[in-house]
Amino acid sequence: xxxxxxxxxxxxxxxxPRTALVLADISAAAFEQAAFKHPDRVLNVGIRxxxxxxxxxxxxxxxxxxxxxxxxxxxxxxxxEQIKLDLGHQGVGAILVSVGASYDGSSAGYTHMSPMDVxxxxxxxxxxxHVPGHPGEVAPLLTAAAAHDDPVYLRLSTQTNDIAYADxxxxxxxxxGTKALVVAVGxxxxxxLEATRGLDVTVAYTHTPRxxxxxxxxxxxxxxxxxxxxxxxxxxxxxxxxxxxADRPHRLLSLGVTHQDLHAYGTPADHARRHGLDPAxxxxxxxxxxx
Amino acid sequence: MxxxxxxxxxxxxxxxxxxxxxxxxxxxVLWVLYDRVLRVDPRRLDDPDRDRFLLSKGHGPxxxxxxxxxxxxxxxxxxxxxxxxxxxxxHHPDRLRVPxxxxxxxxxxxxxxxxxxxxxxxxxxxxxEPRVYVxxxxxxxxxxxxxxxxAYAGATGLDSVTAVVIDNRSASHGWPGGIASRFAxxxxxxxxxxxxxxxxxxxxxxxxxxxxxHVVVAVVETKGS
Numbered sequence: 106x107x108x109x110x111x112x113x114x115x116x117x118x119x120x121x122p123r124t125a126l127v128l129a130d131i132s133a134a135a136f137e138q139a140a141f142k143h144p145d146r147v148l149n150v151g152i153r154x155x156x157x158x159x160x161x162x163x164x165x166x167x168x169x170x171x172x173x174x175x176x177x178x179x180x181x182x183x184x185x186e187q188i189k190l191d192l193g194h195q196g197v198g199a200i201l202v203s204v205g206a207s208y209d210g211s212s213a214g215y216t217h218m219s220p221m222d223v224x225x226x227x228x229x230x231x232x233x234x235h236v237p238g239h240p241g242e243v244a245p246l247l248t249a250a251a252a253h254d255d256p257v258y259l260r261l262s263t264q265t266n267d268i269a270y271a272d273x274x275x276x277x278x279x280x281x282g283t284k285a286l287v288v289a290v291g292x293x294x295x296x297x298l299e300a301t302r303g304l305d306v307t308v309a310y311t312h313t314p315r316x317x318x319x320x321x322x323x324x325x326x327x328x329x330x331x332x333x334x335x336x337x338x339x340x341x342x343x344x345x346x347x348x349x350x351a352d353r354p355h356r357l358l359s360l361g362v363t364h365q366d367l368h369a370y371g372t373p374a375d376h377a378r379r380h381g382l383d384p385a386x387x388x389x390x391x392x393x394x395x396x
Numbered sequence: 397m398x399x400x401x402x403x404x405x406x407x408x409x410x411x412x413x414x415x416x417x418x419x420x421x422x423x424x425v426l427w428v429l430y431d432r433v434l435r436v437d438p439r440r441l442d443d444p445d446r447d448r449f450l451l452s453k454g455h456g457p458x459x460x461x462x463x464x465x466x467x468x469x470x471x472x473x474x475x476x477x478x479x480x481x482x483x484x485x486x487h488h489p490d491r492l493r494v495p496x497x498x499x500x501x502x503x504x505x506x507x508x509x510x511x512x513x514x515x516x517x518x519x520x521x522x523x524x525e526p527r528v529y530v531x532x533x534x535x536x537x538x539x540x541x542x543x544x545x546x547a548y549a550g551a552t553g554l555d556s557v558t559a560v561v562i563d564n565r566s567a568s569h570g571w572p573g574g575i576a577s578r579f580a581x582x583x584x585x586x587x588x589x590x591x592x593x594x595x596x597x598x599x600x601x602x603x604x605x606x607x608x609x610h611v612v613v614a615v616v617e618t619k620g621s
Contacts, residue, residue: 125520127513145520151551156509156544163513166498168444169520171513186503187541191510194500196492 106261107204109243111135114172114202117251118143123170124251129157131175131204154184161199162191170200170251176210177203177219177260185225193229198256200247201226206236206262206292207337207362208376211369220362223260223337227315232256234315236291236336241269242312262336264292264373266310274313276321282306284395285330288322290314290342293334293382300387304395306332314342319349329354332391335361336382358394360387397466399427399594405462408475409485421564421591421616422531423459428597429529429560430467438468441495447526448514450499452507453533453562454488461485461494469496505539507532508559512545515556524556527604531560534575535567543578549609550582557609558601559584562591566619579611591616 111132117124118139125146126136133140133149140147146169150156154175161171173180180203181188192199203222210217226232233255235246243261250257270277276288279298282305289297294310301308309325311318314335322331331350335341339361346357363380377383381390406420430436435447451460458478465472470484477483484493488502499510511530518526532542549557561575571578576586589600591614604610 125517145516148516150544150548153544153548155505155541156512156548159506159509159541159545160513160516163510163515164517164520166510166514167517167521167523169517187506187509190500190503190506195510 106237106240106243106263106265107132109240110174110202110247110259110261113244113247115139117172117248118146121170121251122146123168125164125169125171127157127161127164127171127173129154129175129179131179154179155187158184158187159191162187162195162197165192165197165199165254166195170254172200172202172251174202176205176217177222178205178217181222181225181258182219188226189229192256193231198254200250200257200259202247202259202261204261206260206264208373209263211371211373211376214370215366215368220338223258223314223335224341226258227341229256232258232315233313234258234260235313236260236262237312238266238291238294238310239269240265242271242273245271246312260291262292264336266292266294270310270312273311275318276309276311276325278307278309278325280306280308283328285328285332286322286326287332287334287391290333290335293336296377296382296384296387297334299384300391304391306391306395317342317345317349319345322346322349326350326355330356330396332358332394333360334382334387335359338362339364356394358390360390399424402427402459402462402466405465405472405475406458408472409458409461409478420456420459421533421562421619422453422456423463424592424594425531425560425562425597425614426459426463428594428601430463432598433601434529435526436496438496444521445523445525448498448511448528450507450511450514450528450530451489451497451501452499452511452530453504453536454501455533457487457489460489464494464496470494504533504536505541508542508545511557511559512549512554515554519556527556527558529558529560531562534561534563534565534571537561537571537575537578538567546579546584547582550579550584553583553607554609555604555607558604559609559611560601561611561613563613563615564617564619575613576611584609584611586611586613588613588615590614
């Protein structure tokens with residue numbers, strides 16, 4: 106996904122004089138050519154994430170469309186107040202593109218992880234949040250985001266599904282069943298499909314948790330049983346689902362990265378298992394919960 | 397019109413009949429900027445080639461609102477309802493509510509980063525005429541975000557930026573070695589002036605040179621003195 110971002114952003118900088126890229130050293134080498142060709146619109150501010158967002162806000166105030174990029178923990182967690190004030194409160198937007206989703210950086214430890222980025226962005230009004238599950242979904246999402254001025258968070262991961270879905274801004278049913286709706290966000294689709302093999306459930310996929318497709322949710326949730334599987338902090342979308350189904354009796358299971366600092370290294374697969382997000386863990390949670 | 401005529405406007409804002417002019421540390425610098433330096437026009441608020449003035453130190457904006465009113469950016473009636481429920485004027489300015497206000501500020505340490513981005517955005521669009529002025533306070537410099545912007549603007553020679561630091565010695569731990577040196581060491585041109593002397597402030601602002609960002613440290617009375 107990171108390569109898809111680099112290729113697409115490089116093309117956008119070439120083709121659209123409104124686009125500007127702001128970096129804080131991360132991925133700077135990959136944009137060296139672009140920076141050489143467009144030194145005024147490919148800006149590396151050094152290891153300065155507060156300034157990266159401040160600069161993005163300033164660029165947007167002059168009418169450009171900034172893309173800011175780093176690890177999620179530096180881009181969002183560290184610069185949260187800049188995102189809140191230098192973008193949102195100024196009435197301008199930007200495209201924030203992160204790598205290092207949740208525990209992608211597991212071997213580097215907790216300092217390089219951000220399972221809470223989506224929840225942090227979700228505290229702010231007006232943001233569209235894309236969590237692609239496949240590299241093939243990145244280019245269309247980024248290109249579409251570059252064409253307007255609203256705030257967009259694009260969260261890239263090294264975890265990927267087998268197939269790219271072009272039409273997954275809304276809930277896209279991938280498997281049909283009767284007992285429950287299982288919503289898989291972004292790269293959780295692959296483990297969810299494996300976990301639900303042989304179960305009588307509908308599996309629906311989306312790469313866009315904000316705005317959440319509540320209309321599709323109401324249509325697909327006829328059973329009243331909804332399981333939500335998100336690749337970031339568990340519970341992040343519970344308030345949206347609860348509100349969308351407020352007028353109906355329903356049961357809601359919310360799975361995601363658990364609320365703890367494991368103080369552990371290892372692979373992303375190790376972390377998925379410890380958070381119950383591997384196929385076996387998901388299947389155990391789902392079968393216990395299913396009516 | 398002189399700065400003396402701004403004072404009744406401040407009184408309308410504060411309701412305080414007997415304030416000393418020194419109560420408003422930014423007043424004289426703001427007056428010099430709007431009266432002599434900034435190329436801004438209330439009739440052309442969206443002119444892309446206007447100078448940008450960013451009030452980073454958003455606390456205590458009475459002098460700012462009063463100068464904006466005096467220069468025709470906002471109706472004088474607005475001054476009578478500071479921070480009221482329906483008032484566009486609050487204790488920190490909101491750019492979406494007040495004509496001529498370039499940034500919403502209040503939380504310290506945001507203006508210089510936004511100013512650097514604004515300068516870069518103008519340059520990327522070939523707009524080489526406008527300057528970007530950012531007004532900060534000496535205590536505001538405690539915020540580390542300023543130092544990210546100071547270092548980067550200096551290293552890249554971003555010469556369309558002028559910072560103005562109002563120094564009323566309100567930083568809890570002071571700035572041993574002086575404020576100007578913090579900028580100069582990063583390659584800024586720096587000048588320290590009497591922040592109540594209009595000609596000195598103007599001269600300091602006009603010392604900006606090609607190839608480096610510029611800072612004017614405007615020294616005023618010590619806070620609370």
